[in-house]
Amino acid sequence: MNVVLDTNALLVSIPSKSLYRPIFDALLNGKFNLVFSNEILSEYIEVIERKANAVVSNNIAEMLLNLDNLNKVEVYFEWKLIDKDADDNKYVDAAIAGAADFIVTNDQHFKILKSVDFPKVSVISIDEFLNLLGKL
Numbered sequence: 001m002n003v004v005l006d007t008n009a010l011l012v013s014i015p016s017k018s019l020y021r022p023i024f025d026a027l028l029n030g031k032f033n034l035v036f037s038n039e040i041l042s043e044y045i046e047v048i049e050r051k052a053n054a055v056v057s058n059n060i061a062e063m064l065l066n067l068d069n070l071n072k073v074e075v076y077f078e079w080k081l082i083d084k085d086a087d088d089n090k091y092v093d094a095a096i097a098g099a100a101d102f103i104v105t106n107d108q109h110f111k112i113l114k115s116v117d118f119p120k121v122s123v124i125s126i127d128e129f130l131n132l133l134g135k136l
Contacts, residue, residue, distance in 0.1 A: 001101050003035060004100045004102075005027075006088075008105065008106065009105055009106070010044060013027075014048075014060065022134070023104075028067070031133060032069065034064070036071070037072070037074070037075050039090040040091065045061045048060055048061075071098050076097070077093070079096060081113060081121070082109050084112070088107060088109050092113065092121055095121050096121060100121075102122035102123060104129040105126070110123045
């Protein structure tokens, strides 16, 4: 299963006492493949550094980059499917380039993708993904 995690989906899954920690543990245990681009990784690092500190951010980035179930993609075309927050398009473009099964997010800007017929990009909530992982 190939998945793009938006930054908030990753963030809420990192704390050991988080309800969403099984997502991070599933990633570490190779239960799904994380699809990402350099642009997504940069945002992960920037936001984690802002929420914690540079050491934590760099450690998580290094740990992610050493996982075997990482699918780093090069985005050669920008689809620009999300207008309300154009910055979110990096997740869509990576999902398309990496043939992701879906994007995991609670961000409402991604709802527009339901009305896009081509290219088809599936989006599920963090709770839906947690439930899906529980069935594996």
